Amino acid sequence: MDLYDQLPNSKLAFLAEYAVVLECLIEKRVTVTDLLTLKAAELARIVPRSINEITSFQRALKDEYKDLIFGRNRSRLSVVQNCVKTFTSGDAGIDEVLRGGIRTHGITEVFGGSSTGKSQFLMQLALTVQVPVENGGLNGKCVFITTEGGISTKRLEELITQKSRLLPGFEHVSQDNIFTVNCNDLANQEHTLQVQLPVLIERNPDIKLVIVDSISHHLRVELERKTFRDSHDNRQYIDKMAQNLLKLANDHSLAVVVANQVGDKPVPETPVPNPSTNGDFTGYSYQVGWTVGWKDSSIYYRQVREGLLTDSVNTLRTQPRSNIENILSEDEDYKIVAEAAFARKRPRDESNTSKESSKSSSSQQLSSSARSGRSNSPSPRLPLMPMGRRRKVETKIPNLGLSWANHISVRIMLSKIYKASPLIKKGQLDINEMTDTNNFWQVHRTLRVVLSEYSKRPDVDFIISSQGIASIKQVEQDT
Structure with a gap:
């Protein structure tokens, strides 16, 4: 039963x-x-x-x-929409894109690759929810559940100290208002979410935020995926877990924010000439690009390669690979850095080759071949200019699939790429004095709202500093 x-x-x-x-x-x-x-x-x-x-x-x-x-539980859902509250993320630029900040009565997912800033963002939310209501917070407490190691109390204290100097209301923020739980395996995580967390929230009605970092760590390791039956059971397990979290958020008027890891969806090596799902826009493979925040060029490229676009598939057999690659845009930053590295190497090679040629030829005599415009000595060998390349096709997707995505209210993607240094672009660096070409690159971080019913779509460029997550726009205004 x-x-x-x-x-x-x-x-x-x-x-x-x-x-x-x-x-x-x-x-x-x-x-x-x-x-x-x-x-x-x-x-x-x-x-x-x-x-x-x-x-x-x-x-x-x-x-x-x-x-x-x-009955009354259904009518309660319509009332929930009028009870939704927001609290600040700690940055005005991010709040503007999120239309006020993080919302209660729902699940917000933050996903991205390694070292993109997920844990930093979640720790910042654990503090901002404590800020008084008049200063943008909820004057509440937080439950921080970790699955990949304990939370950094030293980093939290640094954030409290730095934010207190910038934002009003942070004098009320303390680590004492954060309940921390570390789950070492899937059984521990399940017991925490289904048994301990509801009891803790009942005893502490001031809890306004539940954070799980990350929700998929133990699931991807311990859940069996050998048979179709395993896959079916896993979907039911994920669906039930999401429903329980959503029920907690609605019943107790709190926000649930989780970090999610990413997997890889590789591109087919060769185009599909006769796909069975040609142009099926209802298929997950067709829609996945929009649900995970890929660029339009990556979405179109993948659909052509996988044979999901009718007009493109019909001409694939006659299209050379180079034409398909032209869907992707040029990697301008790679070209800038490659030219800088080439210019840095070229003078040294030219000087070496000129010395060698001066030793093998006499400055007082010219050969007959030289008088006729030819030379028997080899011409100076310069390094070949690196060719340009196309931007990479995006392959990263958040874990847990569609079963999980159907329950989340907001999906936020954090990404980290390397772009050419601004000084390289402006030509203000003495490239011959630099000993490491890694200095030609600079980390570029972006926050993108992928799914949301009420948020804006523009990306937000941000940095991670001692003051936490801060948008570039906000940093420029503060300075």
Whole structure:
């Protein structure tokens, strides 16, 4: 009997009048679906109880479901929309894109590759939620659940010190208002989310934010994925986990923010000439680019390679590979750095070759071939100018798939790439004095809102400093 799984708050499991019937149902492994679909006479052949007892239990179970779907719980969902609150992310530029900041009554996902700033962003939110309401916070506490190691208390203290000098209201912020839990494995994580977290929130109504960093770490390691049955069970597990988190957010008017790791979706090595799903815009492979925040060029390139665009697929057999690659834009930063590296190397090579040529030829005599405009000595060999290249096709997608994505309210992507240094672009660096060409590059971080019902779409360039996550626009205004 899966009554507790289907209706965790059901009163039927605790009423004495149904205790014997429930025990028999459990013994005979009758499910909630059986009780809702089978007639009482059919169930009486399986369960050794009277038809009246079974009918009474069925009626009570259907009433609970009717109340859940059509009753006060459903009307409560419309009221929730008017109760949604926001709190600041700690940066005005990011708040502007998020239309006020992080919202309650929903799940916000922050995903990105390694060292893109996910944990830094989450730690900053754990502090800003404590700020008084008049200063943009919720005057609440936070539960910070980690799965990849403990939270850095030293970094939190640094953020509190630095933010106190910049933002009003941070004098009320303290690490004492953050409940921290470290989950070492999937069983521990499941117990924390399903048992300990609801109890902690009930005892501490001031909790306004739940953070999980990261939600997918143990899932991707411990869940079996060998068979179709495993895949089906995993989707149900993820779906149930998301529903529980969403229920906590709605029941207690709090925000749930989780970090998610990324996987890789490689591009097909050769174009698909005769795809079976040609132009199927309802397929996940067709839509994945928009749901994970890829650039338009990457989305179009992948759809051509995978044979999902009809007009492109029909001409793939006659199109050379170079024409397909032209879908991607030129990597201008690579070209700038390559030219700088070439210019840095060229004078040294020219001087070396000129010395060698002066030793092998006489300055007082010219050969007949030289008089005719030819030379027997080899010409100076200069390094070849590196050719330009196209931008890389994006391959990173957040873990947990569509089962998880259907439950999140906001999806935020953090990315980190390397672009040519501004001084290189302006020609203000003495490239011959630089000993390491790595200095030609500079880290470029971007925050993008991929999914949201109320947020803007423009990207936000940001930096990570002692003051936390800060948009470039805000830094320029402060300076």
